[in-house]
Amino acid sequence: MREPSVLVECVPNFSEGRRLAVIDEIDRSIREVPGVLRLDRHSDPDHNRTVITFAGAPEGVLEAAVRSAGEAARLIDLREHRGVHPRLGALDVLPFAPLEGTTIEECAALAVRAAREIWRRWRVPAYLYGAAALKPDRRDLAHVRRGQFEALREEALRDPERAPDIGGPGLHPAAGAVAAGARKVLVAFNVQLSTADVEIARRIARRIRESSGGLPCVKAMGVPLASRGMAQVSMNLTDYEITPPHRVFLAIREEAGRLGVSIADSEIVGLVPQVALGRAAWAELGLRTPPEDRILERRLDQERARLRDRMK
Amino acid sequence: MREPSVLVECVPNFSEGRRLAVIDEIDRSIREVPGVLRLDRHSDPDHNRTVITFAGAPEGVLEAAVRSAGEAARLIDLREHRGVHPRLGALDVLPFAPLEGTTIEECAALAVRAAREIWRRWRVPAYLYGAAALKPDRRDLAHVRRGQFEALREEALRDPERAPDIGGPGLHPAAGAVAAGARKVLVAFNVQLSTADVEIARRIARRIRESSGGLPCVKAMGVPLASRGMAQVSMNLTDYEITPPHRVFLAIREEAGRLGVSIADSEIVGLVPQVALGRAAWAELGLRTPPEDRILERRLDQERARLRDRMK
Numbered sequence: 001m002r003e004p005s006v007l008v009e010c011v012p013n014f015s016e017g018r019r020l021a022v023i024d025e026i027d028r029s030i031r032e033v034p035g036v037l038r039l040d041r042h043s044d045p046d047h048n049r050t051v052i053t054f055a056g057a058p059e060g061v062l063e064a065a066v067r068s069a070g071e072a073a074r075l076i077d078l079r080e081h082r083g084v085h086p087r088l089g090a091l092d093v094l095p096f097a098p099l100e101g102t103t104i105e106e107c108a109a110l111a112v113r114a115a116r117e118i119w120r121r122w123r124v125p126a127y128l129y130g131a132a133a134l135k136p137d138r139r140d141l142a143h144v145r146r147g148q149f150e151a152l153r154e155e156a157l158r159d160p161e162r163a164p165d166i167g168g169p170g171l172h173p174a175a176g177a178v179a180a181g182a183r184k185v186l187v188a189f190n191v192q193l194s195t196a197d198v199e200i201a202r203r204i205a206r207r208i209r210e211s212s213g214g215l216p217c218v219k220a221m222g223v224p225l226a227s228r229g230m231a232q233v234s235m236n237l238t239d240y241e242i243t244p245p246h247r248v249f250l251a252i253r254e255e256a257g258r259l260g261v262s263i264a265d266s267e268i269v270g271l272v273p274q275v276a277l278g279r280a281a282w283a284e285l286g287l288r289t290p291p292e293d294r295i296l297e298r299r300l301d302q303e304r305a306r307l308r309d310r311m312k
Numbered sequence: 313m314r315e316p317s318v319l320v321e322c323v324p325n326f327s328e329g330r331r332l333a334v335i336d337e338i339d340r341s342i343r344e345v346p347g348v349l350r351l352d353r354h355s356d357p358d359h360n361r362t363v364i365t366f367a368g369a370p371e372g373v374l375e376a377a378v379r380s381a382g383e384a385a386r387l388i389d390l391r392e393h394r395g396v397h398p399r400l401g402a403l404d405v406l407p408f409a410p411l412e413g414t415t416i417e418e419c420a421a422l423a424v425r426a427a428r429e430i431w432r433r434w435r436v437p438a439y440l441y442g443a444a445a446l447k448p449d450r451r452d453l454a455h456v457r458r459g460q461f462e463a464l465r466e467e468a469l470r471d472p473e474r475a476p477d478i479g480g481p482g483l484h485p486a487a488g489a490v491a492a493g494a495r496k497v498l499v500a501f502n503v504q505l506s507t508a509d510v511e512i513a514r515r516i517a518r519r520i521r522e523s524s525g526g527l528p529c530v531k532a533m534g535v536p537l538a539s540r541g542m543a544q545v546s547m548n549l550t551d552y553e554i555t556p557p558h559r560v561f562l563a564i565r566e567e568a569g570r571l572g573v574s575i576a577d578s579e580i581v582g583l584v585p586q587v588a589l590g591r592a593a594w595a596e597l598g599l600r601t602p603p604e605d606r607i608l609e610r611r612l613d614q615e616r617a618r619l620r621d622r623m624k
Contacts, residue, residue, distance in 0.1 A: 035619075249597050280596045
């Protein structure tokens, strides 16, 4: 088998982070598609949400995404779903990102195809966001999701400005709608505070996020983690080359100190490109040059590939 | 071409870090051996030393090591060599480390074969150290190198306790001797201080190194870096699983603070296994779980390999 020369990443977020049997069934619908590389799965009980990371050639990725949307619609009822993370669908967000040999524009076209197919097969409508957005204000996912499932299912029918881009106009009664889009690879990074006071997490989120004048390419919100008795600053770093995780971490530590709390710990949701973590090591160790090209395994892979190419 | 299923790393240290033409010729003698993966090269003018990292199947690695010893003996005259790093040979240290499908004992056997062949072809004798040592006190490289080239060339002839293990008894007049050995993959890590006072670097080195009761698996010395007007704590972390770079860094920062100086920056010499850097990122970002299995590229490689295996 030839390795795919085009590699797309897909990182669907499902509105279920507690019932393992449901998560397993959704996961299986992705894994069973031939050629799909299922890379990671992360469930959170407080967010009540699961993030699955997979990659592959465009056709396989498309099929896995559409099947997983069907399983989510079959197994999740948003009318009974509670969690601290905002959501509008059973399959809530469906982003495609270019990894190798493709562009964000091609990923946007793939998102549109996936949304059409999800509507055709499962009657779940879609909003297009990010690089796939048809309306400028829908580039921003937070704008699309404003009011969440509960508000949107009414507004979509009343207000054409709020209707889905594909399918609809009403949402699916149980599964809501999908936000399908294209974007660069991002880092989902959460920092837990030594306090259960969610107001402090919200104040920190407002200080560090781009939309309120903070760090560029940082989206942030404060949420309570009841299961851990902590408040969390939950973030997407939409361009880790511009704002890497360690810079955000230091900014949060500073803000937290000012508010009299400290950082308990942190987590990466899903996967992180080596270069983004390398930057963190760089900061920690005071390295004069970035450590990415100092990594043994990476140089081995590069040289083996070069050798294989020369032998062809 | 099949990829080698046995992979040995070799990290020779040559006593030349200034004359680019000499370094290039030595480097070429390694690169020209078929199948050898030449991974990295690092020269330092103050140490007057070059570290080359390469890997491959045992036979290729052996041949490259022996050829590079010949070039070093042809091009470097230790009688004219000055540098802040102790040395006993033109090719000073020749360590072999197991990467894949091999053991440290097999690497020790390879070191002995390399030493024999270097004596046979170039008449440069060898001391065996680390896991290849024949005498217990020669396990420690610092013990072997005590007094350096200048003292050893006299003592080797006078005192059988100081004679080479292979060849000799006298050293090569210009190229000295090679310390050939086997060890685990290590991390060479240097920290530069905001002072030119080498005595402070030496005090810090004594505080943190294992031999004077400091951190386990840390070898350290203080040296002056005239070219940068700084003092350096120069280290080998012989087991980064036990003492990772960030722990050493924090210990140095604390000692330096106590002595009224700060850290200017740091550097990795050669390559570093992903896991050792991952630990640093972990510390920096307060991650709850180690980030090694969160690295996108790594998971991709793993899944692709799994897929290939299934297709066989």
